[in-house]
Amino acid sequence: MNIVIIGGVAAGAKAAAKIKRLLPDANVAIYTDDTHVSYSSCGLPYYIEGNFTDYKSLLVRSVEEFNASGIEVYLETRVDKILVPQQQVLVCNKDEARLVKYDKLIIATGARPFIPNIKGVKDFSNIYTVRKIEDGINIREKMLKSKRAVIIGSGFIGLELLEAFVKNGLEVEVIERNERIMSSFDPDMSKLIQERLETIEPRSFNFHTNETVSEFIGTNGEVNFVKTASGKEFETDLVLLSSGIVPNSEIAADAGIEIGESGAIKANKLMQTSVPNIFACGDCCEEPHLISGHSVWVPLGSTANKEGRCAALNAAGVYTVFEGVLGSAVSRCLNTTMSMTGLTEIEAEKFGFTPVSAIVTKNDMVSYMPEAGSMTLKVIADKVTGLLLGGQAIGALGADKRINSLASALVGRLTVREFGKNDFTYSPPYSTTIDPLLDAMSILCSKIPRHC
Amino acid sequence: MNIVIIGGVAAGAKAAAKIKRLLPDANVAIYTDDTHVSYSSCGLPYYIEGNFTDYKSLLVRSVEEFNASGIEVYLETRVDKILVPQQQVLVCNKDEARLVKYDKLIIATGARPFIPNIKGVKDFSNIYTVRKIEDGINIREKMLKSKRAVIIGSGFIGLELLEAFVKNGLEVEVIERNERIMSSFDPDMSKLIQERLETIEPRSFNFHTNETVSEFIGTNGEVNFVKTASGKEFETDLVLLSSGIVPNSEIAADAGIEIGESGAIKANKLMQTSVPNIFACGDCCEEPHLISGHSVWVPLGSTANKEGRCAALNAAGVYTVFEGVLGSAVSRCLNTTMSMTGLTEIEAEKFGFTPVSAIVTKNDMVSYMPEAGSMTLKVIADKVTGLLLGGQAIGALGADKRINSLASALVGRLTVREFGKNDFTYSPPYSTTIDPLLDAMSILCSKIPRHC
Numbered sequence: 013m014n015i016v017i018i019g020g021v022a023a024g025a026k027a028a029a030k031i032k033r034l035l036p037d038a039n040v041a042i043y044t045d046d047t048h049v050s051y052s053s054c055g056l057p058y059y060i061e062g063n064f065t066d067y068k069s070l071l072v073r074s075v076e077e078f079n080a081s082g083i084e085v086y087l088e089t090r091v092d093k094i095l096v097p098q099q100q101v102l103v104c105n106k107d108e109a110r111l112v113k114y115d116k117l118i119i120a121t122g123a124r125p126f127i128p129n130i131k132g133v134k135d136f137s138n139i140y141t142v143r144k145i146e147d148g149i150n151i152r153e154k155m156l157k158s159k160r161a162v163i164i165g166s167g168f169i170g171l172e173l174l175e176a177f178v179k180n181g182l183e184v185e186v187i188e189r190n191e192r193i194m195s196s197f198d199p200d201m202s203k204l205i206q207e208r209l210e211t212i213e214p215r216s217f218n219f220h221t222n223e224t225v226s227e228f229i230g231t232n233g234e235v236n237f238v239k240t241a242s243g244k245e246f247e248t249d250l251v252l253l254s255s256g257i258v259p260n261s262e263i264a265a266d267a268g269i270e271i272g273e274s275g276a277i278k279a280n281k282l283m284q285t286s287v288p289n290i291f292a293c294g295d296c297c298e299e300p301h302l303i304s305g306h307s308v309w310v311p312l313g314s315t316a317n318k319e320g321r322c323a324a325l326n327a328a329g330v331y332t333v334f335e336g337v338l339g340s341a342v343s344r345c346l347n348t349t350m351s352m353t354g355l356t357e358i359e360a361e362k363f364g365f366t367p368v369s370a371i372v373t374k375n376d377m378v379s380y381m382p383e384a385g386s387m388t389l390k391v392i393a394d395k396v397t398g399l400l401l402g403g404q405a406i407g408a409l410g411a412d413k414r415i416n417s418l419a420s421a422l423v424g425r426l427t428v429r430e431f432g433k434n435d436f437t438y439s440p441p442y443s444t445t446i447d448p449l450l451d452a453m454s455i456l457c458s459k460i461p462r463h464c
Numbered sequence: 465m466n467i468v469i470i471g472g473v474a475a476g477a478k479a480a481a482k483i484k485r486l487l488p489d490a491n492v493a494i495y496t497d498d499t500h501v502s503y504s505s506c507g508l509p510y511y512i513e514g515n516f517t518d519y520k521s522l523l524v525r526s527v528e529e530f531n532a533s534g535i536e537v538y539l540e541t542r543v544d545k546i547l548v549p550q551q552q553v554l555v556c557n558k559d560e561a562r563l564v565k566y567d568k569l570i571i572a573t574g575a576r577p578f579i580p581n582i583k584g585v586k587d588f589s590n591i592y593t594v595r596k597i598e599d600g601i602n603i604r605e606k607m608l609k610s611k612r613a614v615i616i617g618s619g620f621i622g623l624e625l626l627e628a629f630v631k632n633g634l635e636v637e638v639i640e641r642n643e644r645i646m647s648s649f650d651p652d653m654s655k656l657i658q659e660r661l662e663t664i665e666p667r668s669f670n671f672h673t674n675e676t677v678s679e680f681i682g683t684n685g686e687v688n689f690v691k692t693a694s695g696k697e698f699e700t701d702l703v704l705l706s707s708g709i710v711p712n713s714e715i716a717a718d719a720g721i722e723i724g725e726s727g728a729i730k731a732n733k734l735m736q737t738s739v740p741n742i743f744a745c746g747d748c749c750e751e752p753h754l755i756s757g758h759s760v761w762v763p764l765g766s767t768a769n770k771e772g773r774c775a776a777l778n779a780a781g782v783y784t785v786f787e788g789v790l791g792s793a794v795s796r797c798l799n800t801t802m803s804m805t806g807l808t809e810i811e812a813e814k815f816g817f818t819p820v821s822a823i824v825t826k827n828d829m830v831s832y833m834p835e836a837g838s839m840t841l842k843v844i845a846d847k848v849t850g851l852l853l854g855g856q857a858i859g860a861l862g863a864d865k866r867i868n869s870l871a872s873a874l875v876g877r878l879t880v881r882e883f884g885k886n887d888f889t890y891s892p893p894y895s896t897t898i899d900p901l902l903d904a905m906s907i908l909c910s911k912i913p914r915h916c
Contacts, residue, residue, distance in 0.1 A: 022897070052830065052832075052892070052897070054890070054891060054892055054897075055830060055832060055892045058832070058833060058892050058893070059832075063832070063833055063834050064832045064833075064834065069831075069832035070832065168891075302885065302887065312890065313890055313897050314887070314888070314890035314895075314897050314898060314899075315887070317897050317898055318898070335885040336885070336887075337887045338886075338887040339887070340887045340888055340889045340890075341889055341890075341891075342889035342890065342891045342894045342895075343891050344891065344893050344894070349894075351889055351894075352889075353887070353889065378504065378507060379521075380504075380507060380510070380511075380515070380516045380521035380522065381510060381515055381516075382515050382516065412865065412889055412894050413864065413865040413868055414868075415889055416865055416866075416868070416869045416888050416889060416899075417868045417869050417871065417872045418872070419869065419872075419886055419887060419888055419889070420869045420870070420871075420872035420873040420876065420878070420883070420886060421872040421873075421875070421876060423873070423876075423878065423882065423883065423885050423886045423887075424872065424873060424875075424876025424877075424878050424882070425876075426872070426875065426876050430875065430876070431872070431875065433754065433787040433788075433875050434790075434871055434872060434875045435754065435766070435767070435788075435789045435790040435791070435792045435805070435871060435875070436766070436792055436868050436871055437792045437793055437794035437803055437804075437805065437864055437867055437868060437871070438506070438764065438765055438766035438792075438793075438794065439506060439620075439793075439794045439795050439796065440504070440506055440507050440510050441510070441796050442794050442796070442801075442864050443766075443794075445474070445504070445506075445765050445766050445769050446766060446769055446770070447766075447868075
């Protein structure tokens with residue numbers, strides 16, 4: 013039995029390890045065009061920031077470990093084509109091309125940074141994206157010699173790199189095409205994130221929203237100036253492109269595998285694609301949303317791991333279902349935790365709910381504790397049924413705790429009123445007497461008809 | 465309409481404020497034998513430790529604030545008797561006794577420290593309990609002049625004071641009658657708490673389990689030595705008694721109000737006692753356990769607040785139900801968070817479940833993050849139904865987050881398998897890729913029949 017896995021960062025690495033344990037006699041091989049396998053891409057911002065000095069900390073399993081457990085790993089080896097009728101893949105490295113037979117194929121090709129079409133974007137060596145190990149190493153090396161940086165895009169990755177750059181003493185300009193930063197949050201919460209970050213003093217960064225980059229200008233192969241459509245010009249030593257990612261789904265599309273509306277691969281809850289014996293998992297494929305029921309593309313490391321495991325189990329003949337995602341996510345930028353789960357108010361409306369929401373701002377613990385910090389919670393429910401739909405929390409470190417409590421309630425399909433029964437832990441270093449999440453739910457409850 | 469409230473720390477203070485808002489024309493009066501009203505008793509250990517210097521930070525609402533909103537507060541005024549047929553209470557202060565008429569009476573008398581019957585326990589001025597504002601002030605004052613302390617009892621309060629004393633440079637001996645510290649946890653978890661605390665270096669404290677105090681020996685009105693039944697003798701500058709609390713339910717019992725098996729007042733979900741027009745709330749009364757359905761006595765500040773609110777609403781004629789508690793609790797001792805919700809394995813057995821459990825020890829965040837710390841999670845389910853029953857988490861700060869995620873699932877009556885769908889936030893400073901709670905649930909799932 014030949015198991016071929018394309019890609020080996022999170023989903024692919026997990027799938028390989030799992031399937032080899034399930035089918036010890038199978039030939040399991042990972043093909044990846046990357047120079048590394050099985051690493052924490054999510055940890056790159058923290059490596060760049062300098063939380064730890066050896067990038068090898070990011071490696072989960074080494075090639076040697078894979079080999080020792082009987083898994084072949086082919087680095088810098090690209091799979092160029094899937095030949096469906098023949099159950100073969102065409103693999104190429106710099107020396108040779110060959111055809112490899114598969115009984116089960118697992119596509120875990122991940123995603124890649126979106127490169128905006130800006131004049132000069134391909135001409136300079138100090139324009140970076142952050143996705144692979146080399147990216148981290150290169151950015152850190154350059155950052156340590158830099159005084160100024162421009163970050164294009166202000167989503168999770170953009171703001172994580174903002175923290176890294178600011179903590180390393182750089183002056184940073186963040187340029188965002190949208191009218192607000194962190195646009196995966198609802199507008200009211202995005203606004204608060206920006207306001208909160210802008211209270212930091214001294215502050216060595218600026219946000220420029222509603223602003224697009226028109227041109228990179230440089231000398232000797234390096235960008236020195238970033239020009240915007242509105243005529244601003246920022247001097248810089250390096251540029252980070254963080255304006256989103258795109259799924260590596262072309263090879264699947266080329267093989268006739270069904271692709272979702274998002275551009276990522278469509279897989280069912282067994283991680284099977286539309287083509288027999290071909291599975292997909294991780295950042296290259298869509299997943300069902302547990303609240304809306306719709307297929308969504310939420311490429312995250314935690315999901316990739318679960319999907320990799322699920323694909324491996326089903327490829328090995330062990331029936332297993334991956335139910336879907338809530339879209340739970342968290343990120344830290346300087347003094348601010350940004351965390352969310354379920355649907356935003358905007359998404360809820362789009363999916364046909366009648367969202368109603370409540371917002372509270374409170375300390376995450378009793379105010380006399382020196383570590384107490386402010387946070388803002390937004391909770392969202394459906395006015396027709398009273399069902400909880402989602403929430404967002406920003407601010408102090410403890411914000412994330414409330415989002416995970418909410419995630420469990422979303423999985424349990426609780427109504428706001430049912431959630432009100434909740435009994436959270438209380439002690440001054442951990443919470444206020446009545447947890448802020450319960451306060452938010454009380455307000456939300458008053459906006460829901462009594463029969464729900 | 466005369467509303468009389470006996471006791472004004474948490475439940476009583478909350479009830480008073482709430483009912484005055486609901487019934488602005490009613491006469492609302494709080495009678496308390498305490499010198500203070502409306503304060504955070506839970507914050508006393510952190511005041512003693514020195515997290516803040518002004519004890520007034522512990523006060524939630526001052527007498528003046530109560531008065532300004534039209535609520536009378538009688539400090540150092542004891543209610544000695546409830547005259548049920550006459551709907552009156554007998555109140556006494558040092559100068560006078562008088563009878564006060566009530567239309568609705570709310571008993572919020574709280575609890576008091578249990579004083580073990582040890583030779584000399586009443587003879588010395590440096591033997592303390594921690595419950596009231598003066599206790600905190602007195603202990604802190606004495607602690608700052610002390611080198612050694614003995615703590616008797618190793619529950620939440622004992623260990624919180626251990627932290628306070630150790631952080632202030634004292635050598636501390638903790639004496640525990642049971643075979644293990646923190647016996648509200650399951651034995652395996654208690655053991656881990658002790659082991660974890662004992663890894664601290666340098667360590668200026670010792671635990672002595674299976675040990676009872678036989679005598680206090682002192683001179684000039686101060687204890688100098690604590691003698692144990694096994695013949696040990698500890699020199700000390702102060703003694704803290706923290707061997708539990710007892711409900712102040714005598715006045716209710718005396719009035720013929722039904723008392724529960726725990727010794728606390730029995731109230732229904734509207735916080736009504738067995739006598740019309742008399743409500744009870746807070747640490748003096750029992751509450752239903754959301755998992756077992758049984759009446760339990762879990763005296764905690766968060767519950768007191770909720771019950772005070774519920775009592776006020778029903779006393780004012782607004783039908784409101786307090787559904788009960790999960791027994792969620794958290795405490796910090798030095799480097800260790802100790803947190804729990806739902807039933808322990810021991811309680812689960814007692815209540816007729818067939819508990820099965822899983823334990824995992826993992827970091828609370830990705831190990832390459834400098835703040836990462838180890839934690840141990842125990843999750844418990846019923847083998848017959850697959851329903852989650854409870855959990856305990858000890859270790860790094862992030863332990864508490866997992867317990868609150870579990871609390872939401874308990875409120876939703878989720879099975880282990882349903883919980884497995886959960887989608888928690890992930891980012892290196894907040895979690896491991898697959899949250900430790902999901903790992904624990906995977907193991908637990910393998911112990912539950914497939915049809916559950």
